[in-house]
Amino acid sequence: MTDVLAEDTRAPSRGAADGFAAQIEAFFGQGRCFLLAKGRVGLYAGLRAMNLPRDAGVVMPGYTCMVVPSAVQLAGLKPVYVDIHPETYNLDPALLDAERHDDVAAIIVQHTYGIPCEMEPIESWAQARGVPIIEDCCHTFGVRYGGRLCGTLGAFSFMSGQWNKPFSTGLGGILLVNDAGLAEAVERLVRAEAVSPGRFRNLVLKLQILAHQALVRPSTAGLVMRLYRWLTRRGLAIGSSTRGELVGEVPRSYFATMAPCQVRRGLREMVRIDENIRHRRQRTAYYHQRLSQLGFAPLGVPEAEELPLLRYPVRVANKEEVLRRAERAGVEIGSWFEVPLHPAGTRMEDYGYREGCCPHAETAARQAVNLPTHLKVDPSTADRTLDFLAKHARPA
Ligand SMILES: *Cc1c(COP(=O)(O)O)cnc(C)c1O
Numbered sequence: 001m002t003d004v005l006a007e008d009t010r011a012p013s014r015g016a017a018d019g020f021a022a023q024i025e026a027f028f029g030q031g032r033c034f035l036l037a038k039g040r041v042g043l044y045a046g047l048r049a050m051n052l053p054r055d056a057g058v059v060m061p062g063y064t065c066m067v068v069p070s071a072v073q074l075a076g077l078k079p080v081y082v083d084i085h086p087e088t089y090n091l092d093p094a095l096l097d098a099e100r101h102d103d104v105a106a107i108i109v110q111h112t113y114g115i116p117c118e119m120e121p122i123e124s125w126a127q128a129r130g131v132p133i134i135e136d137c138c139h140t141f142g143v144r145y146g147g148r149l150c151g152t153l154g155a156f157s158f159m160s161g162q163w164n165k166p167f168s169t170g171l172g173g174i175l176l177v178n179d180a181g182l183a184e185a186v187e188r189l190v191r192a193e194a195v196s197p198g199r200f201r202n203l204v205l206k207l208q209i210l211a212h213q214a215l216v217r218p219s220t221a222g223l224v225m226r227l228y229r230w231l232t233r234r235g236l237a238i239g240s241s242t243r244g245e246l247v248g249e250v251p252r253s254y255f256a257t258m259a260p261c262q263v264r265r266g267l268r269e270m271v272r273i274d275e276n277i278r279h280r281r282q283r284t285a286y287y288h289q290r291l292s293q294l295g296f297a298p299l300g301v302p303e304a305e306e307l308p309l310l311r312y313p314v315r316v317a318n319k320e321e322v323l324r325r326a327e328r329a330g331v332e333i334g335s336w337f338e339v340p341l342h343p344a345g346t347r348m349e350d351y352g353y354r355e356g357c358c359p360h361a362e363t364a365a366r367q368a369v370n371l372p373t374h375l376k377v378d379p380s381t382a383d384r385t386l387d388f389l390a391k392h393a394r395p396a
Contacts, residue, residue: 039160
């Protein structure tokens, strides 16, 4: 229903969009920002603009959202999965050398949960092959690797404004292009092909943003998300993915720009972005300190307690039971990633993933739950979440 009305040629208010894009560019101190309908659309546009040989390989961790390999395929390229390191949840650079594909044309690094990738060995590997680096920054905003901001480390990076990301634009995506020539190519592509969301789509998105604001708290998050997915399946809400996208054709409204209501929401989020990052850092430090006291392994990466994580991962032996009980008890605990190509139920072979090719990712998917760090998680919510874990979860 919404797709029919999606292509209204009415120009969105340029002023607000330009202002938001300029703030993103200022935050990163470089690059050219494009505001799009989803994070994955940023990846799709960036890859298209790179003009890589058809069917060339794009390396990525086998521990991601299925929309990432889907965007790669929609851009005419082929996902190549590399396993994660079990401690960092990020692509393990030590496995890159075993990568025998001669036709690899790009590599996507994903800073999972906000944990920065070990960039140095990846950068040497990529440089030696003349392969551009792309950053999946859907879990990161304001995270640094050796002083350098994630998002500025490759040819381009993409971010998601989905509900549970560093900040939400009520769905929505950001593409930051760090290479001037590539930015021009993206600009031409966006002008030629991207559709702007029509008035009706903007209205539905706006109602969803308002509903999310009114209804979602840590105690209701599980329930509301279940309702949202139910509405989406019946075409009554704008969801995260459409059917066409999942079967390999580019849906007409896939390559779209950000709606005006999303731009306004983004501008409001930028006002409190420093507070957001500070808050996430505090919650991370607190979880980090308390988890080992409760018998769970804290995150095993250097300076973990300093990171403004999006989600704090914890390994448990009874993941399904923990998630089921948490939803019933009104405790917000996340399930990323349910399978190597999230969510559960993805036909992973359609995206070139062979069962068993990323064993560490498969184990992590079975064991990892994650704790929220967002602004609605006050100290007592954090304690309640930890108490719940201590009571119902068995360390893995
Ligand atoms: C959410 C997410 C995406 C996709 O973002 P959309 O805005 O939904 O397209 C990509 N990569 C990762 C790691 C994500 O968590």
